[in-house]
Amino acid sequence: MAKENPQGNKFNVIGKASPRVDAIDKVTGRARYGADHSRTGQLYGAVLNSPYPHAIIKSINTERARALDGIRAVLTHADIPGAKSFGGIVPHQMVLCSGKVRYVGDAVAIVAAETPELADKAIELIEVEYSPCPVVSDPEQALSPSSPLVHEDGNLCAHHKVRKGDIETGFKNSDFVIEHEYTTQKVEHAYIEPEAVLAEPGENGGVTITGSVQNLYSIRRAVASVLNLPLNRVRVIQATLGGSFGGKDEAMSAICCRAALLALTTGRPVKMVNTREQSMRESYKRHPYKMRYKVGVSNDGILQAMEIKIIADAGAYAATSQFVTWRSVVQATGPYVVPHVKTDIYAAYTNNCYTGAMRGFGSPQICFAVESLMDELAAQLGLDPFEMRLRNTLKDGSITATGQKLTHRVTLDEALRNVTSAGGFKAKWLANREQDSASPIKKGIGISCSYRGVSLGAEGADAAGVGISLQTDGSAVVTCGLVDMGQGAATTISLVVAEELGLSSDKIVFLNADTTVMPDSGPTVASRTSFMAGNAARVGSTILKDRIAPVAADMLKCKASALVFCHDFISAGSSRITLAQLAAECFRRGISLSAHGWYKSPKTTWREEDGTGDAYFTFVYGANLAEVEVDIHTGRVIVTKFISCHDVGKVLNINGAKGQVYGGVAMGMGYALLEAYAEEDGQPKLGNFDEYLLPTICDMPQTEVIFLEGDDPLGPYGAKALGEPANEIAAPAIANAVANATGRRVRELPLTLERVLLGKNLIPGRERGSAMAKGAES
């Protein structure tokens, strides 16, 4: 393998500013997204959703729909040949509901028709008789014994705990104790491309699915079990993805199962494309959390105890709730040394839209709570927030809340120092507290920091593969079991192969993922792709290089160890050959030019009884700083400046890395200030982006990015992770800045104008604003 170099200057492509390998396809429109895939003779699928969040289905009558001309199939649960439900952790998510519906995104029937209009028409003709049940909408009430049940075996979806030391001793050792409740809202991924899929009956009796899929292998498992097919007859191909952010897993399993069912029933290709409104209604969201923190500190500002109780709304189905809440429980104390910890997190089933994976995966919620809390503690102690943190941060060799000793370099303090010194934190923070009272515009500055476990950790199996096929003209095809969903994985993986084989990256074509080509590499989640696929790409490249190097040595008449692979040439001293010449010669000699790299992550451990263990094989550290201007007469918050520092181990592509941070900050800002998916009694109160407001480019502050390269011994070239860390601490930095400006702490997100001014948020309206105004006179 190419030698790691502490100065980082020995690399040909790694660490430089490389353009995305898919940039030209995307800007010229050559890239084909889910909905761009069509076949002649295809049918169009449509779904009948439940109007009720909770109801017993008494009867379904599809006769009138079937009688319509141009309708090729009308299917209900009775037509499913295999399992009626799916789910990676709890396989209870209904493909088509039978006994009852549990949220308004549940499907009761599906239709395949010659045109989309006919399909919609047929949906309207399906008659379903429901008997509504009491709606469970509050996760806390859902856990009370008197609550109606969403699932027969109870409303408790998950409970994880962490126990460290003795909490009572911790509070005894504390000079004072504060207790606060923080809440975060439900938010939508808001990928620009709604779910889209094309399912084709295969020649082998199976089905081929092409679509906007994030986790191909879990979707394949779902489709295979629902259709009663062996895995090898279900082929899932990833179309170019228009964003996902964790969102195209179970939501895609559902639509893929339905489309595949229609395709096999009719024997024709079936296309299903969600409208934005359907996507909002059906697709899972980020878990809203209610978090109670009781924290004890001694007079010198040292944390002594944290008692944490969190309730998460899982909505109607489990999806990844068990794992999301597990990450929360591991990281709930924030990146601090706390000798006595007692954490309990519960996820409850309700009749709200279900919740699951979303960039951050259980961390943005707890980061908001802990990082707000650290500022509140600092205020009590008369310390500044930076100093308060420094006294408690994890350092080299520290023990985490789960009892894990950190054996790598811990760069948290460095990250905090970087953002505070670049932002002039302390002076501004002090000055902001004594602002001229005449102007309603108050300045604020705030910081936040986090540690985050890389990859899946003790969640489960963690391995991934990369395939490399060198061609006889010196070009190469690379593919991977993990997907590029816009985060730049195609570019990163290509760069690793380019570095290792001395190829220029424009000689590489990166193929979208395909379940029949690559082995199950797990999901593209948990900021694991650069780490896992990067390592697999190095392994694969090394295998290939070890095979072809002796041929090169033979051609150049030198020792294999003297060879240098660079810029499409292999040289030894002053003589050289092209990689194309070498590849052609290997082919002539019958040497395989294709290799497969596999990487399995190091071991992690976990004891569920008391929540202890080496939860993740390594961690990343980061700190954010936000500056805001708050209009205290209107509650308007403008983020004027942002600084984001992350230890990524090693920057693989500076363009991609910066892009992750800018996007992460934008998403975190939406979480902090704007976004909330509103539901009332299980009914969504908004359906599209005219009401669900995301930040636009005009809201984006000037953002400065600082990378730390802590050099992880395990990562490819020392690289770790960035996608989720870049997002998780933006909101608390903003909230802390707002508190610095106003002198008032808001413990609920988002910080809308109304909430900042009145401490009150929008009441979700039943109709659009202008239509609602009709009621004003009465």
Place this chain on the structure above:
Amino acid sequence: MKEQDTINPSSLRQALAAKARPNLVVVAGGTDILVQLHDRVDRPWPKLLVLDGIKALGKITLHDDFVTIGPNVTFSEIESSPIIGKYAPQLAQAASVAGSVQIRNRATIGGNVANASPAGDLIPPLYVLGATLELLSVRTKRSMPIEKFFVGPGKTVLKSNELITAIRISKVKRIGFFLRLGTRQALAISKVSVAAALMIKSGIILDVKIALGAVAPTVIRAGVAEELLRGNRLDAKLIDHAAEAASKEARPIDDIRSVAAYRKEMVGILLKRGLTKILESM
């Protein structure tokens, strides 16, 4: 979007003739109507009468006593027109903060008025400028003050065969402002808006009009606040009184964009800000 059955007249006469037929939907910039059609459940779509080929409706013209703004004039054109900047600065301000560049390049003043949203940003400025609308059908022609045009949210007195063919404002010079609050910096419908036009001579307010947006079923005038101000000297205390009065005149509701208590308070804040700025510049 699917291919649509449309009529594309190039003259006003053709447009009015077409408008005499029932069940036709007028499209100017399309930024409101296409969204509304998208949300409709009853398909297929109605036939569309597209106005943007009628060049005569897209002009700003200066007359002896008044300015005529064609209904097809876009927000971008209003924003950058020196005539509007001179005689209707409130209108220019409102046009410049609405939507986004893309929306402002499409959205028209006629569409903003005809859509009759209480949050329509050009409407409060037109109220305080005393604008008159010209409404034409094949056979009839009438004009009316803009305040008589609205009945409720999305409801106007426009007859099914009529079009708005001109918007007139007088050339009397007044000072004024338009201020609004939205959830984000761009692409946000107003939560609250306030427009005002004043005639001030040696510190005394000779005449004043104030209009409030998004706080009632239609844009409304703040009559009590106007009465307090009229004939008096503009000073900080008077501004406070007027702001308080206007706040009381607002009749807002809770909806997806804001809450009533917030809107009520903001009417006062925005009016106070606008008037204070005028006071400071005197």
